[in-house]
Amino acid sequence: MRFVEPLGLVEGPAARRLIEAGLAREVAAGLAATFFRSGDSVVPAAAADWPGPAPAFAGLAPRAGGGPLVMGIVNVTPDSFSGDGVAAADAAIAHAEAQLAAGADILDIGGESTRPGAEPVTPAEEQRRILPVIRAMAGRAVVSVDTRHAATMAAGLAAGARILNDVTGLRHDPAALPLVRDARCPVIVMHMPGTDPRAMQARATYGDVVAEVAEHLAERLAALDLPPGQVALDPGIGFGKTAAHNLALLERLPLLLGLGAPVLVGLSRKRFLGTLAGIPEAGRRQVPSIAGALFAASRGAAILRVHDVAETVQALAVWRAAVRGTEA
Numbered sequence: 001m002r003f004v005e006p007l008g009l010v011e012g013p014a015a016r017r018l019i020e021a022g023l024a025r026e027v028a029a030g031l032a033a034t035f036f037r038s039g040d041s042v043v044p045a046a047a048a049d050w051p052g053p054a055p056a057f058a059g060l061a062p063r064a065g066g067g068p069l070v071m072g073i074v075n076v077t078p079d080s081f082s083g084d085g086v087a088a089a090d091a092a093i094a095h096a097e098a099q100l101a102a103g104a105d106i107l108d109i110g111g112e113s114t115r116p117g118a119e120p121v122t123p124a125e126e127q128r129r130i131l132p133v134i135r136a137m138a139g140r141a142v143v144s145v146d147t148r149h150a151a152t153m154a155a156g157l158a159a160g161a162r163i164l165n166d167v168t169g170l171r172h173d174p175a176a177l178p179l180v181r182d183a184r185c186p187v188i189v190m191h192m193p194g195t196d197p198r199a200m201q202a203r204a205t206y207g208d209v210v211a212e213v214a215e216h217l218a219e220r221l222a223a224l225d226l227p228p229g230q231v232a233l234d235p236g237i238g239f240g241k242t243a244a245h246n247l248a249l250l251e252r253l254p255l256l257l258g259l260g261a262p263v264l265v266g267l268s269r270k271r272f273l274g275t276l277a278g279i280p281e282a283g284r285r286q287v288p289s290i291a292g293a294l295f296a297a298s299r300g301a302a303i304l305r306v307h308d309v310a311e312t313v314q315a316l317a318v319w320r321a322a323v324r325g326t327e328a
């Protein structure tokens with residue numbers, strides 16, 4: 001597969017002016033590219049074969065002033081890598097309420113840790129953990145269910161969730177893809193090598209990681225064959241990837257924008273941030289997480305999956321105003 005990669009990115013009023021002058025093409029909301037690379041050749045925007053920006057995910061309204069939506073993580077788990085998982089439903093509901101009050105656009109509720117080496121959880125146990133939280137939040141928030149089990153997907157949707165988020169890209173459970181086709185619900189499809197979080201780090205070998213992830217996601221998108229805007233694609237930062245792979249995926253994130261679907265980035269508190277910033281404890285990685293989130297926003301991410309909603313929303317407010325050059 002040959003991918004077209006946007007280069008020379010411009011944001012804000014400069015992007016608008018260059019687009020109007022025919023010197024740049026919009027590649028994501030508010031973000032334009034002045035050149036595009038295909039194979040070995042680089043062509044100016046006017047000559048590029050580019051499909052235009054992807055539609056909004058799940059029909060969700062953009063944030064005032066633009067920029068990515070913020071997905072707040074609610075881990076109803078005793079063993080999540082980030083250290084913010086809570087096992088009791090009432091504590092998880094309180095955490096979800098706080099994420100919502102802090103400005104989350106979506107709440108991503110999960111009951112199984114997918115950190116490298118995590119022990120699997122049965123769908124029954126997973127549902128016991130998350131269904132009370134989904135039921136409590138679904139009337140007041142857009143809820144997604146973070147699961148790779150079709151039975152939990154069905155139970156989550158019945159409890160009021162609107163979106164499914166599967167780190168295996170609907171490959172772990174053979175019943176997942178037919179379920180999504182029937183339900184016609186929006187789904188987040190993530191890249192990981194294989195479908196077993198316990199084994200994925202042993203599979204962190206790629207030639208060109210960005211091209212291989214793009215190829216995988218393009219194939220999944222074609223296999224799903226859902227209406228535009230119903231699928232978000234996610235490079236799977238930290239899933240079967242080294243720090244070098246994660247950084248390459250962030251730097252060349254715009255390549256994924258050409259696949260025709262909004263892109264989600266989840267890097268919050270992940271290990272490579274700790275390596276880069278010298279912070280071994282996941283729970284102390286807020287600052288590097290926000291630095292990474294702002295970078296992903298500038299590279300065209302449509303959704304940021306984060307633990308620290310309040311801090312991310314604050315940082316995005318400043319980023320957005322600076323990009324636009326105005327407070328409003």
Ligand code: HH2
Pocket residue numbers: 073075077079080081082085110112113114115146165166167188190234236237264265266267305
């Ligand atoms: N990361 C994690 C879990 N689910 N889903 C998507 N779409 N993208 C991600 O990057 C992603 C995800 C891992 O983070 P977390 O939920 O905090 O940890 P754990 O799996 O240990 O509960």
